[in-house]
Amino acid sequence: MPSSFLSLGISEARVAKLESIGFTEPTAIQEQAIPQLLAGADVLGQAQTGTGKTAAFALPILERLDLNSDSLQALILTPTRELAIQVGQALRSFNTKPGAKILTVYGGSAIDRQMIQLERGVHVVVGTPGRVIDLMERGKLKLENLAWFVLDEADEMLNMGFIQDVERILVTTPSTKQSTFFSATMPPAVKRLVKNFLKSPVTVKVETQDSTPTRIDQQIYLVPYHLTKEEALLPVLEYEAPTSAIIFVRTKDSASRLTEILQSSGHSVDEYHGNLSQSQRENLLRRFRNQQVRWVVATDIAARGLDIDGLTHVFNLDIPDDPERYVHRIGRTGRAGKKGVAITLISGKERYKLRQLEQQVGMPLPPLPLPSVAQIQERRIGRFTEQILQALTGERLASFLPLVSQLVEDYDPQAIAAAALQLAYTQLQSEKAEQAALQVLAKQPHTPSGRDRGGDRDGGSYSGRPIKRGQSGGRSDGGGRSSGGRDGGGRDGGYDSRRPSRDRDRSSAPVKY
Numbered sequence: 124m125p126s127s128f129l130s131l132g133i134s135e136a137r138v139a140k141l142e143s144i145g146f147t148e149p150t151a152i153q154e155q156a157i158p159q160l161l162a163g164a165d166v167l168g169q170a171q172t173g174t175g176k177t178a179a180f181a182l183p184i185l186e187r188l189d190l191n192s193d194s195l196q197a198l199i200l201t202p203t204r205e206l207a208i209q210v211g212q213a214l215r216s217f218n219t220k221p222g223a224k225i226l227t228v229y230g231g232s233a234i235d236r237q238m239i240q241l242e243r244g245v246h247v248v249v250g251t252p253g254r255v256i257d258l259m260e261r262g263k264l265k266l267e268n269l270a271w272f273v274l275d276e277a278d279e280m281l282n283m284g285f286i287q288d289v290e291r292i293l294v295t296t297p298s299t300k301q302s303t304f305f306s307a308t309m310p311p312a313v314k315r316l317v318k319n320f321l322k323s324p325v326t327v328k329v330e331t332q333d334s335t336p337t338r339i340d341q342q343i344y345l346v347p348y349h350l351t352k353e354e355a356l357l358p359v360l361e362y363e364a365p366t367s368a369i370i371f372v373r374t375k376d377s378a379s380r381l382t383e384i385l386q387s388s389g390h391s392v393d394e395y396h397g398n399l400s401q402s403q404r405e406n407l408l409r410r411f412r413n414q415q416v417r418w419v420v421a422t423d424i425a426a427r428g429l430d431i432d433g434l435t436h437v438f439n440l441d442i443p444d445d446p447e448r449y450v451h452r453i454g455r456t457g458r459a460g461k462k463g464v465a466i467t468l469i470s471g472k473e474r475y476k477l478r479q480l481e482q483q484v485g486m487p488l489p490p491l492p493l494p495s496v497a498q499i500q501e502r503r504i505g506r507f508t509e510q511i512l513q514a515l516t517g518e519r520l521a522s523f524l525p526l527v528s529q530l531v532e533d534y535d536p537q538a539i540a541a542a543a544l545q546l547a548y549t550q551l552q553s554e555k556a557e558q559a560a561l562q563v564l565a566k567q568p569h570t571p572s573g574r575d576r577g578g579d580r581d582g583g584s585y586s587g588r589p590i591k592r593g594q595s596g597g598r599s600d601g602g603g604r605s606s607g608g609r610d611g612g613g614r615d616g617g618y619d620s621r622r623p624s625r626d627r628d629r630s631s632a633p634v635k636y
């Protein structure tokens with residue numbers, strides 16, 4: 124029986140607010156955690172990526188905030204600045220009371236303003252440990268009346284070396300407070316923290332058969348030995364044509380290098396890593412969320428917690444050393460019940476890692492050969508056809524009909540249509556990107572010791588022959604935002620293009636293309 128937010132103890136006003144942002148039913152983790160938190164228990168939570176942990180801890184706090192008091196009542200710690208911003212925004216989006224003051228604090232942002240706001244009175248602080256300690260030391264952030272403490276991504280916090288900072292903050296908080304820790308894994312350091320700081324915690328865990336959401340279609344591509352990972356990625360990107368993607372790489376340098384390669388092929392892409400300033404990082408995330416940039420090449424700083432609406436694809440240029448990290452990376456897609464695709468490139472040498480990964484995710488991940496030229500073209504035509512079909516039912520079609528009538532006087536309708544399609548097709552795709560991908564596929568394997576092991580027709584894709592591709596045909600999102608005039612979709616917008624043509628028999632006349 125699905126429960127409602129109301130039955131979990133959330134007030135009517137907030138339920139209405141939640142509905143207005145599309146939260147009609149609680150997720151499993153919310154269903155379990157919210158009543159416990161409202162009842163005053165300490166909670167230790169574990170659940171898959173993208174399952175709504177933020178609201179699970181945020182809603183009970185917002186329900187119980189005492190706005191008659193000016194003192195700080197809730198402190199939420201996140202491992203990164205971006206997550207602090209994201210969680211702060213989520214809290215604001217769940218808030219129903221104009222008087223509730225929520226402040227986000229993190230290194231790299233102006234501390235003076237934060238100090239002024241804290242002096243005026245703030246009810247909830249969301250922040251990174253370093254900045255929180257800084258503000259505590261300056262006497263601006265006072266924890267003596269704290270009623271709630273939340274540690275989001277506890278294991279990551281400890282991985283990042285924040286254990287002492289977290290402990291330092293925790294010892295300053297009153298023992299009467301209620302605490303929630305969310306952690307994907309339970310390494311000894313987190314267990315110790317739980318033992319020392321949580322009071323008879325209730326563990327809420329959403330059990331699934333495997334550790335990765337089934338909404339994510341996980342695919343592995345085997346990179347032939349004569350190609351680099353960067354090269355092999357190009358045909359895969361052409362094949363998938365992701366609307367929105369994060370491409371994970373190991374180092375900042377490789378992020379810069381790959382971004383440059385992709386940009387020079389004409390793709391809309393930017394880099395995201397720890398060498399960028401805070402404002403550069405925020406700026407990029409904003410552009411990415413607004414779909415002004417389609418793809419982001421990132422290091423693992425983007426692996427945890429980030430919630431980018433509508434992210435269709437995650438790519439891993441390598442299998443991360445820690446299989447757990449793989450789960451977090453791919454968890455950037457397939458969120459809130461949506462579907463996503465996660466693609467990982469492996470070299471022959473990395474096959475042993477693939478076995479570890481299969482154990483981690485609890486299912487076989489058979490590697491695929493790189494897509495061939497024919498497969499790339501077939502998929503592109505599929506996407507193109509979808510777009511044509513959309514245009515045929517769109518409103519803007521009617522405005523081109525006078526031009527068609529004029530052309531029909533001199534030319535065959537089929538030829539006119541073909542010419543228009545040809546124009547549209549060439550404009551739809553980046554020719555540079557296509558060329559770069561095709562060049563990669565045309566590369567011949569060098570033959571190390573005289574014996575030709577290749578002979579592969581598909582222009583150098585992996586020669587262990589075809590395993591059938593998991594899916595075929597274009598995705599339903601039509602891939603790509605580059606087409607002009609897809610603003611329609613209004614089905615009853617006038618012209619019925621399927622009307623039988625009076626001039627149909629003319630189509631058999633010889634036409635010169």
Ligand SMILES: Nc1ncnc2c1ncn2[C@@H]1O[C@H](COP(=O)(O)OP(=O)(O)OP(=O)(O)O)[C@@H](O)[C@H]1O
Nearest residue numbers: 145146148149150172173174175176177428430459
């Ligand atoms: N009850 C709900 N109904 C609809 N959407 C929801 C609901 N709860 C959360 N969401 C949406 O699901 C997405 C993921 O939520 P959230 O970021 O809290 O996940 P998470 O469990 O913290 O993931 P991660 O492990 O990656 O940190 C967000 O876009 C959020 O707005």
Ligand SMILES: [Mg+2]
Nearest residue numbers: 176177275428
């Ligand atoms: Mg989260």
